[in-house]
Amino acid sequence: MTQLVLKPGKARSLARRHPWIFAGSVDRLDGRARPGDTVTVVDSDGTELARAAWSPESQIRARVWSFDPQQAIDHAFFKRAVAASVARRQTHPWLAGQQGVRLIHGESDGLPGVIADRYGKVVALQLTSAGADKWREAIVAAIVQATACEAVFERSDSEVRGREGLEPVTGCVYGVLPDGALTIVENGVRMEVDVVGGHKTGFYLDQRDNRLLTGQLAAGRDVLNCFCYSGGFSLQALAGGARSVVSIDSSAPALASAARNLALNPQLDASRTEWCEDDVFKALRSLREAGRSFDMIILDPPKFAPSAAYAERAARAYKDINLSGFRLLNPGGILMTYSCSGGVGLELFQKIVAGAASDAGVEARILHRLGAAPDHPIGLAVPEGEYLKGLACQLG
16 A cells, blocks of 8 residues: 655644645655546654545646545545535526536536536536546446537546646547537526537636626626627526627637527627727727726636745736726616635635725725525635635615
């Protein structure tokens, strides 16, 4: 049995049930292990602590599968863990009837490096750690059994795999994708999902509840949606009764997807929409110079800070767009602003937004603190999982 022996004093995080073991905490590996192999984690005094997946290429040298050092990590383990994760979603009332749901959310569901999203009868799978990659066959089999899905499409092409010494992997690992575009209905709005080439696993499920809130707040308002991607916020605003919706993105393919999504919803009034291919930073300044103003502005940019090392540079970018947003809002207007940067915490993000309001010379208050939907839970012992944070702020 291969043992991963910790340095003295380095077991405290495991006692708090944090599943990551960093390189600086490792004293030695007693025995042989290949990437992804299961090792027993041992304190410096010889006390067995956990069972974990070994990853020699990563700064996170091991990720804990179980805090029971006697737990067998085998096909039966993954069958139980996946089934439990899927069952938790089935009992949450906010997820009832949703066609797009995250079934497995990595460490928060006790399965480090495993992401699985269900879109109707298709599951999109992403494996980002050496341990998850090692147990691909068991994980896929467990997903199929727990969901009775018709296809599992793997999207293990994120840059995170490179840090684990893993090559990108994409393609069907079970069944066959259905012919034609894959679509889901989210809170009454039909949306296209590109599991093969779209962002993440094909769609941003984490913003589901925030899109619904947008629609509920948008009635009678002129709305500006920045970084609109495939139009999720825009279409929910229309469905909620927005008077007009201007949507901006720098990606022509994203806007083409948004146009297809609009066409999928003939109940929405397309004449109230305006789609603009432009750099958002530049477009916000141009709108102000043109004297435009809005009653609701949505700022959902891509990740500006992948880690804390980028926080200072990211803070300037967040300050810039939020300052422009506040300046374009009408009295009583609502700014819905987000950060998906793990390197920017909620406290810092709120400080940035408050500074932008101050520089814009406006007074605003927080109506809602926003985060990921409940199928993206945050493990109490893993605060790093709280990557998405947002604020709905109202002027006046």
